[in-house]
Amino acid sequence: MSDPNQKSRTQFNKLQKKLRHTVGDAIADYNMIENGDKIMVCLSGGKDSFTLLDILMHLQQTAPVEFELIAVNLDQKQPGFPEHVLPEYLASLGVPYHIIERDTYSVVKRVIPEGSTTCGLCSRLRRGTLYGYAEANNVTKIALGHHRDDILETFFLNIFYGGKLKAMPPKLLSDDKKNIIIRPLAYTREKDIERLAAFKNYPIIPCNLCGSQENLQRQAMKVMLNAWDKQFPGRLETIFASLKNVAPSQLADTQLFDFAGLTRSSQAEEQVMPFIAKDGVYAVNLPGAGSANAGLNILAQ
Structure with a gap:
């Protein structure tokens, strides 16, 4: 008879290795971490940010470059917030925190x-506070736990709801041009994070202390995507791959492609123009862009 504990350890090791590699791939593809970086890991007390900190602490020990980590939590004084949980947990890890x-x-x-839903204003106030702390403390990158x-x-x-082909970039220059935001979990599936969090038994802090309901529109998207994932395995991977493989000449945005200037003698090769978006400067399919070889090779060992 097989040892259930051994089987569980094997599953955990396999999952942990998988997540470390997906994070390493994202970091390399977008050159998220460079030598000498001071990275502020925004810790909310949820499974995503705990997982992010865990993996970045491992990479700090194995990466070919040196970088600092500081875990930062914003106590927004919500009634019932367990103030002792994060300081005790972070102190046990030995990671610098504030x-x-x-x-x-x-x-x-x-x-x-x-x-009314409070999430919009709450997130803006939280973002401003964290950005301000980063600027005052010479932080070079702000790491968020979005997956x-x-x-x-x-x-x-x-x-x-917005009529835009716009998502959430893995790497972003803030509107004030003072902070670079990175999302190392960009390639990581939420269900894998949930499994790791269960194995690790993170001290999860509930996200509903404010009493505000989750954004119903976002919840509808989550339900839709989960249904697709069950009915059509692999569909979400294909959709995500499309975000990295944009063909502006096959869309309709005149800011991305010079439709007006097309002639019969135009080059057949896709000609892509850099464009300005609200949240920063993006470049789509520029020669050499998005190559893992062009970024930092920080894959987990």
């Missing part, structure tokens, strides 16, 4: 009418 105390909860409650499912949900949210 808890920012800022009563944004009261601000949101004062401004947003009762019964592949978040990116796909955002993509379809923008299509269905």
Whole structure:
């Protein structure tokens, strides 16, 4: 009879190795981490940010470059928030950390009418506070825990409700041009993160302390994508691959492709123009762009 504990350890090791490699691939493809970086890992107390910190701490020991990590949590003074959990956990890891105390909860409650969704204002206040801390403490990269499912949900949210082909980039220059945001979990599936979190038994802090309902539109996207994943295995992988393989000449945006200037003598090869988006400068299919060889090879050992 097989040892169930041994089987569980084998499954854990396999899963952990898989996640380390997907994170390593994303970091390499987008050159997310460079020698001498000081990376602020935004820790919310949820499974995603715990997983992100865990994997980055491992990569810090195995990567061919040196970089600093600091875990930062914003205590927004929500009633019932367990203030002791994160400091105790982070101290046990031995990672440098800082808890920012800022009563944004009261601000949101004062401004947003009762019964309305508070997530929009709350996230803006949180972002501003974290960006400010990063700038004041010489942080070179801000690492967020968004994963592949978040990116796909955002993509379809923008299509269905915003009329835009826009997602959530793995690497981003902030609107104020002062911070670079990286999402090392961009290639990682949420269900793999959930499994790892269960194995690791992270001290998860509930995300509903504010009493606000989750964005119903985003929840609808999650339900839709989960249904596709069950009915059509591999579909989500294909959709995500399309975000890395854009053909502007086959769309309709005149800012991305010079349709007006097309003639019979035009070059047949796809000609792509860099374009400005609201959240920064993007370049699609430029020669040499997006190559894993052009980025930092930080794959997990």
